[in-house]
Amino acid sequence: MxxxxxxxxxxxxxxxxxxxxxxxxxxxxxxxxxxxxxxxxxxxxxxxxxxxxxxxxxxxxxxxxxxxxxxxxxxxxxxxxxxSAPCFGYSFANSDPVWPTILNRFPLTLSLAAGGIVVFLLVGLGTGMLAAWRRGTFIDKFFSSVSLVLSSMQIYFVGPIVLALLVYNNQLMDQPKYVPISEDPIGWFSGLLIPWCVLSIIFTAGYTRMARSTMIDQLQEEHVRTARAKGMSSRYVFFRYAWRGSLIPIVTMLGLDIGTLLGGAMITEFVFSLAGIGRLAVDSVLRTDLPMLMGVMLFSAALIVLFNIIVDAAYAFIDPRVRLS
Known part of the structure; x- marks a missing residue:
């Protein structure tokens, strides 16, 4: 290791x-x-x-x-x-130090990513597992169709529609904003609820399809059929044998998505006017601010690479058949 x-x-x-x-x-x-x-x-x-x-x-x-x-x-x-080190310089636009600026923006992006990950994992994996368990039934066809529709949507299309329906026209919810969780946990939750849900719509579709396909493949494996032949219940076989074997492709996708989200959910932050790492990257490009752009790029790339390493190391713990060499 x-x-x-x-x-x-x-x-x-x-x-x-x-x-x-x-x-x-x-x-x-x-x-x-x-x-x-x-x-x-x-x-x-x-x-x-x-x-x-x-x-x-x-x-x-x-x-x-x-x-x-x-x-x-x-x-x-x-x-x-x-x-002082780590020194990424000073912004050309406003002379702000780059590294402290990134650290100040990162809590918002971290909150946005964490909430979105929880939502799309619960919904995506749950619906995918249910579709695989009820393969060929109406439930399977319904969730497969919905995931296909959601996979074709984009945040810059769904976000403004949700804002118009829930915020501007009907005033059912407040304008999305970021409040530090240490100051107001309820305000933190309510301020990011809409971005979480919109962000999860895009990712849920992929996890639903991935969970369904991998679970179906695992249910056809020899050790799963052997466990059923020994008289074990379908629920026990499903969660004890099939579920664990289907985790590797899901963890691979999750590692890439976590790194990307922590590196800056650019479109989501831009659509909902949230000043996180993604919005900082967009502003740096528009202003051709090299120090800030370089800092954001290296910070985002480091997170993506880091989570790729974590995912590869996690394979051996998820599946004993995998050996790191």
Whole structure:
């Protein structure tokens, strides 16, 4: 296990290094001067040259990238102040430090992801298992049809409709907002309930179909049929043997989804005007704010890679037949 984790961690670092280099060099392919963000309205050539020098933009791009990567581990000094490790620089748009800004936005994204995961796991796995148990019946056909319809929907379509029906037209619920759970648990729950449900609609369909197909495959396995032949009840066989064997593909999908959601549910946050990691990424792209964009990209990529490693390590615990090598 230790060798596996070390090997995967080293591979993850290589992936993150490639992502950082690709994003950094791609940014400078855009025909836009980032110094204009810090210069304001009354820009002169002398002011722009001074900003270039203060931000290190007057150096060759490979040198800038080297200083950026060193600063993540060792810290850097900027004209606006010292930046201790991990240093991702200061925003070109408002001079805010990147790393504290990401940490301030992350609790909202974490709350959004956690609530959505709970909802779509309970609903998706529950309906998928029920459809597999009642294969060929009306229940199976109903849930399969509903999941097919939901899989074709998108958050940017469902979100505004739900807001119009529940918030703007009928005032049945309040406008979605984020309240820290430590301050007001009820306000935290009610403020994110609509985004959770809309987010779960998109993911539930995939988990329903995955749970149904894997459970049906497991019910055809030899050890399951042998357990039934020994006189064990269908419910016991279903949960004791078939359910555990169907977890690996579900956990694989869940690991990718968790990493993606924690990295920033961009569309959901944008639709519901929630200022999380996803909204920060969108704003950084619109403003061509390289330090903030790089920080969000590396943070999101690190979460996705981390949960991939966790999922791979969890295989051996879920299925004894799997060996990490």
């Amino acid at each position: 230790l060798r596996f984790l070390v090997r995967r961690t080293l591979g993850a670092l290589v992936i993150l290094l490639f992502i950082s280099a690709f994003t950094y060099f791609l940014f400078f392919a855009i025909p836009h001067d980032p110094a204009l963000l810090s210069c304001g309205k009354n820009c002169t050539p002398d002011n722009i040259a001074l900003i270039h020098r203060n931000l290190g933009l007057d150096e060759p791009i490979p040198v800038q990238y080297f200083h950026y990567m060193v600063g993540i581990f060792a810290g850097r000094h900027f004209s606006v102040g010292d930046c």
